[in-house]
Amino acid sequence: MRDVYSRVTQLARAQVYPFMKNHRISPLSYHFKDYFDACLEEYHIKIMPHHFTNRKIEGLTLVDKAGITFSYEEENPVVKQNFTLCHELGHYILEHSGQVFTEMVDNSDLPIESEANLFSAVVLMPDIVLLSKIYYRRDNFRRVMTDLSVSAEALTYRLLDLFRYYLSPDHPEISPAIVNYKNNQNHKILSLFEWIHDEIENDYKAVKEDVLTIIRNELEDNDFVTSRDFPELLDDSFRKELMADDSIGAWVVFDFGQALGYAWRKDKLTEQQAKSRANTMILLEKR
Structure with a gap:
């Protein structure tokens, strides 16, 4: 059992810890929903409630040609629903074999159910x-x-x-x-x-930390970032790697003996608008 605990919890931490670092979520402000919602988006997972008599079926995972669906008992307390949803995610992330997984009140001793429970506990x-x-x-x-x-x-x-x-x-x-x-x-x-x-x-x-990932995440919330927060933006090769994502632009401006690297979301700012913002920052810093 110790070997199973070690393996599953290491896999769970390998999911959660990089997510925390790359989204700059401190341990004191962590909540599972940030990671869980990111997984729903990345893996195109659908969520739906269900209800069965006596609430005997806590959760279901269905994997088919239509995609991945998690279902949870809608009459359970929210805290139980949270555990169930992370449990179902565990089946997927741990790559358990099968297309249908049923979490029932009386089957928690099955090996794959125990593993999914461990995964859920660590994610939460x-x-x-x-x-x-x-x-x-x-x-x-x-x-x-x-x-x-x-x-x-x-x-x-x-x-x-x-x-x-x-x-x-x-x-x-x-x-x-x-x-x-x-x-x-x-x-x-x-x-x-x-x-x-x-x-x-x-x-x-x-x-x-993966700085490329952090900058991409930052640009999801803010249209514009600079080398004041990310010194890597002063590096040509780093900017080229960042611009492998066609939705992101990156450049560097020189003025008043200073260099400022910057990146922007192309769907929010034009190249000229981004450059103007960078020049303004340098000007304000010189006052």
Whole structure:
């Protein structure tokens, strides 16, 4: 089981951590929906609610010629729906074999269902996010649960799995620490994080930003960026690589003994408008 946990959670972190870095989302402001919505767009996934008697079927994934569809029980609490949707995404990202996946109340022990549950838990509550909120900001149990839109049960199991993995499955302090934390006593859980925080942080720090991706993401929200924020825009080869995307223009202007690299969205600014904005920035900086 430890090998499965390690493999699946590493794959989940390999999805979430680069997304956080490349969208400049801090661990304290992370919410699964940013990553989840990006996946829906990238993989053209459709979402639809369903309802079955006794809510026995929590979620469904259908993969066919029409595309990918996730379905969730509409009468479940929102926090359960969140877990279900990330669970269904797990089937797809983990490349489970099959075209139909059914998450039922009584089939969670199946290997692929357990893997999808692990994936969902990490996407909803990444290691670095829990560390940042609990160990560094000292958030209480309810605030973490509310901020991440998860249930008390999901957060409890996630903390159990986290500490059992980094410490040991039979560590005697894990369960009491979580019980105390749920009762607004955090000294024991802080002690556990003291043992593991370096490993979690190093894993997160090892993920490098992709500046090209960051600039493209930034241009989705802002029409214009410069080398003041991204010094790489002063480099000719970097600008050429960026302009491999036909929707993006990039150039550099020289004035007052200064150089300013810049990039813009062609559907929002003309080349002349972008150049004028760059020249204005240099002029204002000289005043």
